[in-house]
Amino acid sequence: MKYGRVLLKNVEGYVPGEQPKETGVIKLNTNENPYPPSPKVLEAIRALGPDAFRKYPDPVSAAFREACAERYDLPGVDWVIAGNGMDELLALAVRTFADPGDTVLATYPTYSLYEVLCQLHGCAIHYADLDEDFQPTEELFTTPARICLLTRPNAPSGVSAPREAVERLCRVFQGIVVIDEAYVDFGDDHCMDFPQRFDNAIVMRTFSKSFSLAGMRIGTAAAQPEIIREFLKTKDSYNMDACSQAAGLAAMQDYAHMRASAEKVRATRARLRRALLDLGFRVPESQANFLLAQWRGTPSACTIFERLRDQRILVRYFDARRLDDALRITVGTDAECDALIRAIRGIIV
Ligand SMILES: Cc1ncc(COP(=O)(O)O)c(C=O)c1O
Structure with a gap:
C-alpha cells in the first residue's frame, strides 16, 4: 500500500x-x-425521542458516569470516564500515557488486542510470561515500562492473579497500571478500590460481557481525577452515542x-x-x-x-x-x- x-x-x-x-x-x-440484557435497557432505548437522535449527545456522558461512580463507590463523577466499549479506552490509555518508542508491559498470554494497540502507536510490547498455572512471575514486577496492561481475570486462561500481586505491581511499577476487569463480574473479587489507593491505577470495565451489551459498545475506566482529565483531552468529542449512554445508565440502574x-x-x-x-x-x-x-x-x-x-x-x-x-x-x-x-x-x- x-x-x-x-x-x-x-x-x-x-x-x-x-x-x-x-x-x-x-x-x-x-x-x-x-x-x-435487562428489559429496562431496551425500554430506555425505545424511550429516546427524535431529539436524542437529532442533537449531539452529552460529550462527557455525565449521567451515566454519575451512576458508575456511585455503583463503584468512587468519590465522584470526575473519577470515571466512559467510552465506546472498553477497547476504545484501552487504545486511549496507550495513546495518553505512552509516547511512540516507549515500552508497554503485559503478561503472556493476554488479550491479543494489546499488541496491536502498541504497534499502532509505535510502542514496543514486552511480555512477562505467566507461569504454567497462568500466574505472574517476578518478571512482571521488575520490568520497567511506561504502562502495564494487566487482564484480571486473565484472558484467555480465565485465571485471576491474587489481589496482593496486583497491589504489589501498583506499588513497584513506575508507570500506569491498567487493570482490565472485562470479566470481573463472573469472579470472586475485584480491584475497584485501587484507584483510591494508588495514583497510577486505572480499572477498566466493559458492559459487553456481564451486562449482555456487546452490541452497544459501552466501557468505563476508573482512576484519580488527574488521570481522567488526561483521558478527556484525548477522547473523541462525542465518544458515546445517545443510545449507549441511555443503555449504560439503565443497565447500571438494574444491577x-x-x-x-x-x-x-x-x-x-x-x-x-x-x-x-x-x-x-x-x-x-x-x-x-x-x-x-x-x-x-x-x-x-x-x-x-x-x-x-x-x-x-x-x-x-x-x-x-x-x-x-x-x-x-x-x-x-x-x-x-x-x-x-x-x-x-x-x-x-
Ligand atoms: C480482556 C478484554 N478486555 C477488553 C475487551 C473489550 O471489551 P469491549 O467489548 O467493551 O470493547 C475484551 C473483549 O473481548 C476482552 O476480552
Whole structure:
C-alpha cells in the first residue's frame, strides 16, 4: 500500500472472533453473554425521542458516569470516564500515557488486542510470561515500562492473579497500571478500590460481557481525577452515542439483573468445567465467562475446533505459543454446553 504510513507496513490489525450470518449456530467463541440484557435497557432505548437522535449527545456522558461512580463507590463523577466499549479506552490509555518508542508491559498470554494497540502507536510490547498455572512471575514486577496492561481475570486462561500481586505491581511499577476487569463480574473479587489507593491505577470495565451489551459498545475506566482529565483531552468529542449512554445508565440502574445473569453463567461454568475434566482436558479454574480447555490427546485441539465448526459449534482456537493445544470456550446456556460436550465426545473417541 503506497499511501499508508510506514508504521502500518507490518501491522496485521486485530482479528475478532467469527460472527456468523446464519442462525442455528452454537456460538461459544467471543465471550458474549448467552442471556438477554435487562428489559429496562431496551425500554430506555425505545424511550429516546427524535431529539436524542437529532442533537449531539452529552460529550462527557455525565449521567451515566454519575451512576458508575456511585455503583463503584468512587468519590465522584470526575473519577470515571466512559467510552465506546472498553477497547476504545484501552487504545486511549496507550495513546495518553505512552509516547511512540516507549515500552508497554503485559503478561503472556493476554488479550491479543494489546499488541496491536502498541504497534499502532509505535510502542514496543514486552511480555512477562505467566507461569504454567497462568500466574505472574517476578518478571512482571521488575520490568520497567511506561504502562502495564494487566487482564484480571486473565484472558484467555480465565485465571485471576491474587489481589496482593496486583497491589504489589501498583506499588513497584513506575508507570500506569491498567487493570482490565472485562470479566470481573463472573469472579470472586475485584480491584475497584485501587484507584483510591494508588495514583497510577486505572480499572477498566466493559458492559459487553456481564451486562449482555456487546452490541452497544459501552466501557468505563476508573482512576484519580488527574488521570481522567488526561483521558478527556484525548477522547473523541462525542465518544458515546445517545443510545449507549441511555443503555449504560439503565443497565447500571438494574444491577440485580446483571448479577443474576452472571450467577447463572458461574453455575454453568462449574458444570462445563467438570464435564471437560471428565473428558481428559486440563482446565484451569476460571473466574471469567469462558474456560481454556487444554488438550494433549488426539485428534489435535485445532482439529477438534474445525470439526466442531463443521457441526456449527463455534469455539475459539489461537494458533499461538502456549495456546495452540487449547480451545477457549465461552460459557453458554446449559443446553449449549451440553451440545458442545456431546459433540466433543463424538470427535475424540
Ligand atoms: C480482556 C478484554 N478486555 C477488553 C475487551 C473489550 O471489551 P469491549 O467489548 O467493551 O470493547 C475484551 C473483549 O473481548 C476482552 O476480552
